[in-house]
Amino acid sequence: MISSTRYRAIAEINRQTDLSQQIAKLQESVSTGKSVTKSSDNPDAMQRITEIRQTQADQVVWTANTNMGASISSAADTQLGSIEDMLNQAKELLLSGRNDTTSTSDRTAIAAQLRAIVANLNAASTTSDPTGAPLFPTATPLSIPVSDTLSLPATAQRDQVFGNVTTASGVQTLQQILNDAATAVEGNAATRATDIQTSLDAIDAGSAHITQIRSDQGVRGARFDAAKDDLDTSGETLSEERNGLESTDLTYALSEFQAKQTALQAAQTLFAQSNKTSLFNLMG
Structure with missing residues (x-):
């Protein structure tokens, strides 16, 4: 008993x-506020929560990368806009030097201004991006990971921007085009008009080249914006799923x-x- x-x-x-x-x-x-904090609470839910946590940790890195890529892309676009302005200024100077009544001293001043623009182009070619790296690298631009399957370049290679301009005189750099323009302004009176017209055509080719480069840069920037939007959408979805698995009813x-x-x-x-x-x- x-x-x-x-x-x-x-x-x-x-x-x-x-x-x-x-x-x-x-x-x-x-x-x-959490009903699942360890595997014994709900093994299947905890496994999925662990997977979501890892993905969310990865997305923090990818989001930082997209922000950096967008920042670099924006800096490159701004610099390309400045280069467009330089070429427009160079064309205006060259047009003013085409007049036969322009004095020798004025031609010398115009040539000096054109060469100053060349110096500015050289400076633009070696400028740094927001991270301190070259904005237009000499090597292939680094591809920035924005997901587990996608990496994007944020800018163009230096030679693509400042070189590879097809002109009547062959493939030239922007700097060569403007140096030739300065020489044409100060050159022999007998060939000056022809030389200046050749330089004007070359500057137009350079402007068209930069317009295309800037358009390509816009595509790069848009891809970083799209990647950021995808991460935001995915992040919200994952947060909702994790909250549903973890949260207490x-x-x-x-x-x-x-x-x-x-x-x-x-x-x-x-x-x-x-x-x-x-x-x-x-x-x-």
Whole structure:
């Protein structure tokens, strides 16, 4: 009789202990707002949560990369706009030097201004991007990872920007075109008009070249913007999924808490009364 009573008591204590643990778990899930914090809570959900956490950590890096790429791309576009302005200025100077009434001193001044623009082009070719690296690198531009499957270049190679201009005189750099223009302005009067026209045509070719380069740069910038939008959309989707897996259903949790709390209190009361009766029986 005593042995049977003892076993029933142990079983009841274990049941009440389990109820207490369930209540504590519910209290934790309500206070933290998370119903899944370890694998034992829900193995399948925890595995997916772990996968989402890793992807979200990767996306932090990719988002930083897209921001950097967009910043570099914007800096390149701004610099290309400045180069367009330089070429327009050079054309205006050359047109003013085409007039036969322009004095020798004025021609010398125009040539000096054209060569100053060449110096500015040289400076533009070696300028740095927001990270301190060359804005227009001499080697193939670095491709920046923006996802686990996609890497994008943020700018063009230096020779693509400042060289490879097809003119009547052959393939030239922008600097060569403007140096030739300065020489044409100061050149022999007998060939000056022809030489200046050749330089004007070359400057037009250079402007068309930079327009195309800038258009290509716009495409690069748009790709970084699109990658950023994709990351934002994916991030929101992942956050919603993770929240759905982790978050506590407060209505359900509070209902379960109340039910288990009531069950535990009733079990404790019944257990106390049962043990009291058993003790009296033994004493009798």
